[in-house]
Amino acid sequence: MPLTVAVQMDPIAGINIAGDSTFALMLAAQARGHRLFHYTADQLNWSDGQLWVHARPVEVRAVAGDHFTLGDPVRLDLGDEADVVLMRQDPPFDLGYITATHLLERISDRTLVVNDPREVRNAPEKVWVLDYARFMPPTLVTRDLAEARAFLDQHGAIVVKPLHGNGGKAIFKVDAGGQNLSALIEVFNMTWREPHMVQAFLPGVAKGDKRIVLVDGEVAGAINRLPGEGEIRSNLAVGGSAEATELTPREREISAALAPELRRRGLIFVGIDVIGGEWLTEINVTSPTGIVAIDRFNGTDTAARIWDAIDARLAARGA
Template sequence: MAEKILAIQGNSFKNLNIITDTTYLLALEAQRRNYKIYWYETKDINFINSKLIAEVCHIKFLENNKTYFKIISKKNFELKKSKVIFIRQNPPFNMDYVTSTLFLDTIKNSVKIVNDPTSIRNISEKLFSINFKKLMPPTIFTKNLDEIKKFIKINKKIVLKPIHGYAGKDIIYINGISNIKRIRKYLKKIGHVMAQKYLPGIKYGDKRVFIINGKVKGAISRVPSSNSILSNLSQGGKAVKTTLSHKEINVSNQVAKVLKKNGIFFAGIDLVSGYLIGDINVTSPTGLPQFKELTGINLAKNYWDELEKLK
């Protein structure tokens, strides 16, 4: 019987926070299913003699152990020989990321790659929400100061987000037209932004919804710390158990259907007050350990059940 290899393209495995890291949870479940874990970073990929080769570390992840990994060996490995490849490095979505997807495109017809490299390259995590304007609060995408002034005049309080931002970085709240100097400086630094009507419901948290193979599988609520509009767990937000309303399930199902059609197997989307707020996380979705901690349900099992059904 052929070896089952899971190759993971990620950041260094030596820096994982195993309490909160979704990749670690997915890898543990893979090991339970007798996959060997080969880990590499984007710097380790080479295309030589018509083969996509990575310098990999064969590692074994350990549970309930202070040292959470053991390096078995290091070697050059032809990625086409993997059974599954995970693209799990953290944003930013930059040219290094784009290059890695172009490399992986050369073998994607021979190996299951999650998420599909063409799809994550084509689906900008903020801009893709253009497809769901009816499900969102008033939103524009621009780097034109005059357009933002008009938008503030209509909506009063707004939030500005970098189109290619991540983890809640460089998101700012604008209350009224008196902040023009600040906005001008921000646009000069960031370029094109998503400008969105501020939803006061954010103080009660957003909902991170998990979508696996086109199905809505659950959600956690992320509540900002006091005096903050940022619910991201990396920005001090707190994960809280939650359920989805009928409206939220309907919104999530509409997005899930389009994501599956576009080749996305695993995604996390964010809702506030029943609205999609434009964050459609497809590069390296997170939150499964927090969901497991709050509900006792390990969605990594469901993830692998769904993945192993795919041809």
């Protein structure tokens, strides 16, 4: 059955269609006959129990430089006129993002929001993962320089990163001597009000950081992301490269441990990051990526699999 799908994302003109997961989802939806609308999170409006946007009908095509056509804006009631909302704008996970989840939660009894907005709000990538500390590298969450120094003394080399960062931005390695640690913590404390994440440096990152995609709790595929020259960061957004990979027994154990909670929370499309085949570092639920590269290496169709999971959720709701 054709669906009305509202896609809450960043401006479509600026995306890289060669690797953009949201664009892949839109292509797959359009192939099924679904009607697509595009809007950005700052266009949400609420009044008298209604949540609406001035959205634009959109057609997409896999043609670089000519990948979309937008129609004229229409007033779209997301609670009564949309079947599915894809919440796909990129972080930062700031008050704007959180407010969007609060507003979308108010229609989630009528419209399927993917991922579930309440659970996205309750599961920031580097905070929810603390529930699975048994799979994580040694980790400290702090703003305190003395605590960071003690952690460095214990582990020899550390990585410091923003607790709500994304895309590999502002990740720093500090070696055993601790040079510049005090200045780094000072800058972090001036930049962010929340604590920061400090982790033992894992030399295995040189062999890659694996992105594993789970669809409604089931492993759909994975890629291994390799750091660029002179980098410790393997994120594709900062120059990393991807290669085909298989899951280790430990990675399968981690995925199986997460699966029941992902299903319960309505987190249909999730990407987890694992270093060295054994260390879980993030659970990405806000706007996960990686499906285009996974499908290119594996000959799979993860976008279609995600839409199958959406259809199953709609059927279970009696839509």
